[in-house]
Amino acid sequence: MKAVVLTGIRQMKLTEVPDPVLTSEQDVKIKLSTIGVCGSDIHYYAEGNIGSQVVEYPFTVGHECSGIIVEVGKDVNNVKVGDLVVVDPSVHCGTCDQCLAGRPHTCRNNKFLGCPGQLEGCLSEFIVMPSYTCIPVSDQLNAMQAALIEPLSIGVYAVKLAQMQHKESSTAILGAGPIGLSILMKLLADGVPNIGMIEPLDYRLDRAEEIGASWLVNPNRDDVEAAVKKQEELLMDIVFEASGDQQAVDNAIKILKPGGKLVLVGIPPDAQYVFNMDLMRRKELTIINVRRQNHCVEDAIDLVVSGKVQVSKMVTHEFNLEETPVAFDVVEGYKFGAIKAMINL
Structure with missing residues (x-):
């Protein structure tokens, strides 16, 4: 089958690799239909790692995908x-303390699609996954x-982890990339x-406004604190950081x-x-870390359906x-108004 593999920093090529095979009676083989290019994929492409997760070349990234069950x-x-299926890229063991506590996303033995040292990614024609990672959506969603x-x-x-006390809570999002826009839509x-959106790229601010953001701030032009005070004199109850940028955290x-x-949802390039x-400390702020998702795939499907x-x-x-x-180059360089790029097979 065809697959796209990373071969070095900002280097990738289309190659032929063996088709994956079922190794368990609970496995399924999926013919990929559509693959999303994620910010974490770009970290591996441009930097070769996310913190301690270091690419060993050649390696296939990619974890956002849909496809048709073929076996x-x-x-x-x-x-x-x-069946057309949504693929949850996280493969958990189901037996460790985290899984038993209802936290499969922090499974001690977790293997994640397209994560170095864990599972080869989905930038290919086929993948094999445990059936429990697949949710059928035929006649409900397109690919x-x-x-x-x-x-x-x-x-x-x-949004679930933020535990908003009431809908009128003053809320802002830093970063209008795919995750920031996903938070906005939820x-x-x-x-x-x-809901306010703070983002240095005007075309992304425009998209956030189109989706429904109430007010916009560009930190390259505006004093962020002063601009926010014009909207909410007492400042924000909740801020979602979805850019992975130190200045955004500041x-x-x-x-x-x-x-x-x-x-904190964004991933900082240098992992700190x-x-x-x-x-x-003086404000007694609460910091909430977000690790991927936990039991929210069905809720996300319901929102779209x-x-x-x-x-x-x-x-x-x-x-x-x-x-x-080309897609990775466009996304990494914020070229041509890029926000979310999709690979169609």
């Missing part, structure tokens, strides 16, 4: 050949919507009326009111942040598998 093990009963469920589920989980679906701490919550502990979320609004570019190197 099932004899013990599979939740999906059948011909692109199905592939976008993975990033949307992270936005759903981030908040809007929940009826939150006044601004988040400044614009949160005492007792506020900072929800520096916090202004004097300000954070119901029409409450138009998830395809984050998509700006589409490519075929052979064009994957």
Whole structure:
């Protein structure tokens, strides 16, 4: 089968690799339909690692995907050949303390699609996954919507962890990439009326406004704290950081009111942040870390099926598998108004 593999920093090629095979009676083989290019994929492409997760070349990245079931093990009963499925890229063991505590996303033995040292990714024609990672959505979603469920589920989980006390909580999002827009769409679906977006790229601010952000701030032009005070004199109850940028974290701490919550969703390139502990302590801020998603895939599917979320609004570019190197270059360089690029097979 065809697959696109990383061969070095900002280097990738289309190659032929053996088809994957079922190794368990609970496995399924999936013919990929659509694959999303994620920010974490770009980290591996441009930097060769995310913290301690270091690429050993050659390696196939990619974890946001949908596809058609083409083969099932004899013990599979939740999906059948011909089903279009959403793929949850996290493979958990089901027996460790974290899984038993209802936290499969922090499974001690977790293997994640497209994560170095764990599982080869989905930038290929076929993958094999345990059947429990597949949710059938035939006649409910199209292939692109199905592939976008993975990033949307992270936005759903981030909002869930924030535990908003009431819909009128003052709320801002830093970063209008796919995850920031997923958070925005979930908040809007929940009826939150006044959501700010802080983002240095004007075209992304425009997309956030189109989706429903109430007010916009560009930190390259505006004093963020002053601009936020014009909107909310007492500052923010909740800020979602979805960019992975140190300056964004600095601004988040400044614009949160005492007792506020900072929800960290973005991944910093150097795997660390520096916090202004004097300000954070005096404000008694709560810091919430988001690790992918936990039990939110079905909720994300329901939001799209119901029409409450138009998830395809984050998509700006589409490519075929052979064009994957171009797609990664476009996304990494923020070229041509890129927000979300999709690979169609």
